[in-house]
Amino acid sequence: PASGGGGSRKSASIEGIKDIIAVASGKGGVGKSTTAVNLAVALAKTCKLKVGLLDADVYGPSIPTLMKLEGKPEVNEDMKMIPMKNHDVWCMSIGFLIGKDAPVVWRGPMGVAWGELDILVIDMPPGTGDTQLTISQRLRLSGALIVSTPQDIALIDARRGANMFRKVQIPYFCALADSGLIENMSCFKCPHCREKTYIFGHGGARKTAEEMGMEFLGEIPLEVEIRSSSDEGSPIVVSAPSSEAAEAYNEIAQRV
Ligand code: ADP
Numbered sequence: 001p002a003s004g005g006g007g008s009r010k011s012a013s014i015e016g017i018k019d020i021i022a023v024a025s026g027k028g029g030v031g032k033s034t035t036a037v038n039l040a041v042a043l044a045k046t047c048k049l050k051v052g053l054l055d056a057d058v059y060g061p062s063i064p065t066l067m068k069l070e071g072k073p074e075v076n077e078d079m080k081m082i083p084m085k086n087h088d089v090w091c092m093s094i095g096f097l098i099g100k101d102a103p104v105v106w107r108g109p110m111g112v113a114w115g116e117l118d119i120l121v122i123d124m125p126p127g128t129g130d131t132q133l134t135i136s137q138r139l140r141l142s143g144a145l146i147v148s149t150p151q152d153i154a155l156i157d158a159r160r161g162a163n164m165f166r167k168v169q170i171p172y173f174c175a176l177a178d179s180g181l182i183e184n185m186s187c188f189k190c191p192h193c194r195e196k197t198y199i200f201g202h203g204g205a206r207k208t209a210e211e212m213g214m215e216f217l218g219e220i221p222l223e224v225e226i227r228s229s230s231d232e233g234s235p236i237v238v239s240a241p242s243s244e245a246a247e248a249y250n251e252i253a254q255r256v
Contacts (some may be wrong), residue, residue, distance in 0.1 A: 014109060017052070017117045019142040021256060022135065025152070026170055028126035032147045033062045034226060036123035038235045038246075039145070042253035044088035045237065049118035052083060052090045056107050056135060057125045061095030068233025080113040087238055090114065104231035109139065118256075143256070144179045145217065149187060151198035181209040182252060186219035189244075196221065218252045220245055 014020065023036040036053065055063035063071055067089065073081040073096050074199040083090040092112045114120065122139075125131050136144070183205035187196040209216040220226070221244065229239040237246045 014114065014120070014139070017114055017120050019118065020120045020122065020139055022122045022124050022141050022144045023141075023147060024132065024144055025126050025147045026125040027152060028060070030126075030147055030149045030152050031220070032126060033057065033123050033228050034235075035145070035147045035182055035220070035249075036121055037066045037230070038237045038249040039064065039124075039253055039256070040089045040121040041087045041235050041237045042246075042249045043119055043121070043256065046250045048091075049254055050116060051088070052092070052114050052117045052120040054112070054120060054122045055091070055093030055095060056109075056122050056131075058094055058131065059125055061093045062097070063093040063123060064095045065233060066230055066235065067091050069093075069096070074132070076113050078113070078148060080111055082113050086233075087235065092118070146179065146181050146214070147184050148181060148205060150204055160226075180183055180215040180217040181205060181212075182217045183219045185222040187221050189221040189223045191224050197247060215255075216256055218248050222250050242255055 023032055023039065025032040027092075033055075040051050040053040043049045053063060054068070055061045067086045069084045069086050069091055071084070073084060073092065075081055081092060083092045084096070085091070092109075109120070109122070122135065124135060186205070187198045187202070189196050205219070206216045223236075223243075223245055225240055225243065226236050226245055229236045232239070236243060237249050240246055
């Protein structure tokens with residue numbers, strides 16, 4: 001963990017926050033938000049850190065559902081929004097602000113009264129467009145975690161030479177102190193016999209991470225409980241803390 005001593009971390013650009021990590025992905029639907037949530041909760045509960053979670057996924061904010069939070073955040077005397085807490089994590093989501101009432105001006109992560117945090121986890125918008133570039137460049141990130149499925153890895157690999165990816169390499173892979181890759185849905189885990197099937201092959205993500213000079217942080221299986229607990233707003237690290245998936249998230253949190 002960042003605050004656990006050791007390691008030379010860049011200071012964050014938001015006052016009171018020691019480290020900021022972005023959870024990113026090449027495309028949508030690969031489990032980026034699920035990973036961000038489970039990681040944030042694992043950092044809080046297992047690593048005993050003070051954790052914030054910022055849902056910057058403007059295209060489909062899912063943190064309110066995944067963290068079972070609703071309503072509009074209150075505003076303090078400095079006109080900053082007060083994050084809402086569940087599962088020991090302070091959360092702010094653009095989803096809290098989209099409603100039928102008067103629109104609230106979103107001033108980004110700076111407009112949030114985070115207080116003192118050991119780590120802020122940002123659930124980035126999917127993909128590699130300008131919004132992602134801006135967030136990565138404006139905030140002093142300590143690291144980025146890229147979530148990918150095995151097929152997505154193949155896609156990234158195939159496009160390695162492409163201009164778009166080169167552009168993304170600047171903030172995601174080169175300018176950061178640390179970056180790591182998580183393979184989500186790495187294998188199918190049968191809910192009946194628990195046997196694992198590597199539908200898309202095995203070992204590709206680790207190999208790609210190595211080739212890109214990124215740390216391979218771990219594999220999360222495709223498991224029905226991950227989806228069902230997410231839908232209920234109770235991340236698997238909370239609903240089934242001794243499950244293999246929860247253990248994998250906890251292990252990743254300890255390496256972040
Ligand atoms: P993204 O943020 O990349 O768009 P989500 O985290 O919203 O993706 O995940 C997309 C869907 O896949 C959700 O329904 C989620 O519950 C499910 N999901 C994500 N990871 C897993 C997994 N390892 N096993 C089972 N379902 C998963």
